[in-house]
Amino acid sequence: MEALWLSLRLAACVAAILLAIGMPVAYWLAYSTWRGKFLLESIVALPLVLPPTVLGFYALVAMGPRGPLGKLWIALFGHGLAFTFTGLIIASVFYSFPFAVQPLIASFEGVDPRLLDASAVLGAGALRTFWRVILPLSLPGVVTAAVLSFAHTLGEFGVVLMVGGNLAGVTRTVSIDIYDYVQSLEYGAANRMALLLLVISFAVLSVVYAVNRRVWTPWAAK
Amino acid sequence: MGGEVNGTMLTAQIRKQRHGPGAAPFALDVSIEVPPGITILFGGSGAGKSTLLDCIAGLARPDEGRILVGGDVLFDSVRAIHIPAPKRRIAYVFQTLALFPHLSAEENVAYGLLNLPQEQRRERVGEILTVFRVEKLRKQRPGEISGGEKQRIALARSLVTEPRVLLLDEPLTGLDAELKAAIVDDLRAWNTAKAMPILYVTHNRDEVDALGERVIALDNGRVVSAGAPMEVLNAPRRKKLAQAAGFENLLHATVLDLREADGVMRVKLGESACEIEVPLGYAAAGSRVQVAVRAGDILLATERPHGLSARNVMEGRILSLEHRGAMVIARVDCGVTFVAHITPGAARALELTAGRRVWLVLKTHSCHLVD
Numbered sequence: 001m002e003a004l005w006l007s008l009r010l011a012a013c014v015a016a017i018l019l020a021i022g023m024p025v026a027y028w029l030a031y032s033t034w035r036g037k038f039l040l041e042s043i044v045a046l047p048l049v050l051p052p053t054v055l056g057f058y059a060l061v062a063m064g065p066r067g068p069l070g071k072l073w074i075a076l077f078g079h080g081l082a083f084t085f086t087g088l089i090i091a092s093v094f095y096s097f098p099f100a101v102q103p104l105i106a107s108f109e110g111v112d113p114r115l116l117d118a119s120a121v122l123g124a125g126a127l128r129t130f131w132r133v134i135l136p137l138s139l140p141g142v143v144t145a146a147v148l149s150f151a152h153t154l155g156e157f158g159v160v161l162m163v164g165g166n167l168a169g170v171t172r173t174v175s176i177d178i179y180d181y182v183q184s185l186e187y188g189a190a191n192r193m194a195l196l197l198l199v200i201s202f203a204v205l206s207v208v209y210a211v212n213r214r215v216w217t218p219w220a221a222k
Numbered sequence: 223m224g225g226e227v228n229g230t231m232l233t234a235q236i237r238k239q240r241h242g243p244g245a246a247p248f249a250l251d252v253s254i255e256v257p258p259g260i261t262i263l264f265g266g267s268g269a270g271k272s273t274l275l276d277c278i279a280g281l282a283r284p285d286e287g288r289i290l291v292g293g294d295v296l297f298d299s300v301r302a303i304h305i306p307a308p309k310r311r312i313a314y315v316f317q318t319l320a321l322f323p324h325l326s327a328e329e330n331v332a333y334g335l336l337n338l339p340q341e342q343r344r345e346r347v348g349e350i351l352t353v354f355r356v357e358k359l360r361k362q363r364p365g366e367i368s369g370g371e372k373q374r375i376a377l378a379r380s381l382v383t384e385p386r387v388l389l390l391d392e393p394l395t396g397l398d399a400e401l402k403a404a405i406v407d408d409l410r411a412w413n414t415a416k417a418m419p420i421l422y423v424t425h426n427r428d429e430v431d432a433l434g435e436r437v438i439a440l441d442n443g444r445v446v447s448a449g450a451p452m453e454v455l456n457a458p459r460r461k462k463l464a465q466a467a468g469f470e471n472l473l474h475a476t477v478l479d480l481r482e483a484d485g486v487m488r489v490k491l492g493e494s495a496c497e498i499e500v501p502l503g504y505a506a507a508g509s510r511v512q513v514a515v516r517a518g519d520i521l522l523a524t525e526r527p528h529g530l531s532a533r534n535v536m537e538g539r540i541l542s543l544e545h546r547g548a549m550v551i552a553r554v555d556c557g558v559t560f561v562a563h564i565t566p567g568a569a570r571a572l573e574l575t576a577g578r579r580v581w582l583v584l585k586t587h588s589c590h591l592v593d
Contacts, residue, residue, distance in 0.1 A: 117281050118320035120307040122334035122383060132333070136324045 002169050003177035004196065007154050010085070010173060014092045015150040018100035021093070022145060026104030027130065048098050056162025059091040063163065083165045088173075091163040092153045099148040107141020108134055140211045151204040155197065230292035232256040232387050232419040236277050237286040250274060250284075250443040256387070258417040260410070262430050265440035271423045272317075274440070275389045278421070279314045280307035291386045291419075313380035314389040319372055321364040327351070327375045328360040334383035350382045351375075354408055370401045377405070381412060388413075388420045399428070406433055469514035469590065470561045475500075477509050486533075486586055489513065494557025498534040500589040512592040519588035520562035522552065523581040524572050534584035536560075540576050543569065550574075554582055 062069040063081035081087035119129040157175040164171030181190035235253040250270040276282035289297040351357040354374040475489035538556035550569040
């Protein structure tokens with residue numbers, strides 16, 4: 001159960017951080033007219049196609065005591081990043097980035113541009129337009145982004161193994177736990193954990209699809 | 223210029239190129255003056271009406287030019303001035319209205335007043351909802367409101383901010399004439415005290431007649447004429463405008479004589495002996511003009527009609543009948559060839575066949591002058 005609690009905490013932190021970082025990035029990707037935009041789009045989508053071990057490997061190198069991120073962290077806080085919960089959060093943020101950003105882009109782009117024009121001629125600057133028009137109308141996308149990055153982080157394995165190792169209570173997440181159980185032939189325990197993860201994932205995805213069918217959005221056209 | 227006697231004047235000289243994949247290259251090159259009151263901006267689709275409004279509102283940036291309201295410069299390419307849209311105080315009601323779907327009518331109207339203290343905001347919102355007769359809808363969302371009432375709320379939302387100029391992009395399309403007139407009356411009443419320049423875009427000629435104090439006709443990115451509605455609409459216009467509006471008959475004609483008192487003139491069609499009466503235009507007797515007539519505006523009769531108000535009755539012979547869907551296209555030779563659209567039922571009832579003798583009936587104002 002310690003592993004489950006750790007996984008949930010990790011997933012929640014990552015989802016929260018990704019919403020905060022993802023919104024400005026998605027806003028820029030949705031509305032910028034810069035020609036080189038596709039480069040950033042590719043970078044954002046990279047974790048979708050990269051094996052988690054590749055991402056985890058580079059994250060480990062960067063966070064190690066000789067890596068740039070590791071050195072910076074040691075200078076700031078006096079200890080390294082690799083094999084810590086914080087290190088796990090940082091690596092997971094990269095790993096789940098597209099799962100937060102892509103639904104946000106899609107929903108920002110789905111907002112009728114004339115509504116943004118209407119907001120502008122009524123005196124609203126970009127920030128007010130974002131909070132009062134874009135964000136409320138993109139709520140299903142925001143929920144999707146949060147839920148997908150949460151669920152995706154919950155189920156990650158390769159990156160965690162590379163960056164976090166397998167320290168009980170610090171970096172041993174559910175998926176690592178299941179792997180351990182299987183390795184030691186404790187199939188019953190592995191099954192309980194796996195089933196739990198399955199149920200949580202199903203519940204989470206149901207939320208995503210319900211929101212996107214606008215089951216709960218009150219202003220849907222009647 | 224502006225600002226001296228009553229209210230302000232909007233002046234705009236705008237040049238803007240538009241090119242891009244999929245879009246035909248297009249240049250807007252206009253110079254307009256909009257005094258207080260309603261000025262109609264008239265033109266077919268693709269004439270550049272919306273681009274012009276977007277430039278005035280600050281949503282699009284002209285390549286060159288100047289835009290002024292009264293003495294205030296909103297845009298000046300030479301002095302590199304481009305006031306952003308939120309700071310222009312120009313109200314703009316879009317064709318789609320663009321009401322915020324997640325906000326109630328009241329919240330929509332209050333949107334432009336977010337910097338005011340709440341008390342004051344509530345007061346002004348209540349006031350304008352009453353002026354536009356939608357106070358009972360204050361708690362409803364746009365999705366729950368009918369067409370005409372949405373238009374009233376969109377107007378209220380724009381006007382509550384006390385703008386200096388009002389831009390209306392076909393805001394009343396889809397409303398019946400009575401409802402439209404009622405909304406325009408309320409708008410006029412509002413504007414008697416404010417004396418604000420209002421630029422009202424339409425492609426509908428009936429609206430021009432009903433609303434216009436002044437008309438600016440735009441075609442292919444250029445102002446083709448400006449003035450009082452009668453002058454502008456009856457002035458010879460360029461062929462492009464007529465074709466864009468879908469005239470199937472485009473005939474060369476020679477002006478015979480002008481009858482100013484009746485507002486008409488007689489023209490001879492082509493080389494034929496066929497004479498018809500058309501609206502008065504800027505043309506001298508003997509000059510050559512073109513007359514555009516919609517095929518759907520022509521009546522067919524199998525006997526010489528009597529007692530009609532229509533002034534043009536021409537005898538002719540059917541050259542061909544072509545059935546196309548729910549329409550029959552009749553080509554009729556009256557010395558010049560006319561194309562007329564009739565329903566299959568009418569063609570059967572009149573027993574129309576090729577070679578049959580018929581009379582064409584044409585109202586004076588169904589004839590449009592071109593060039």
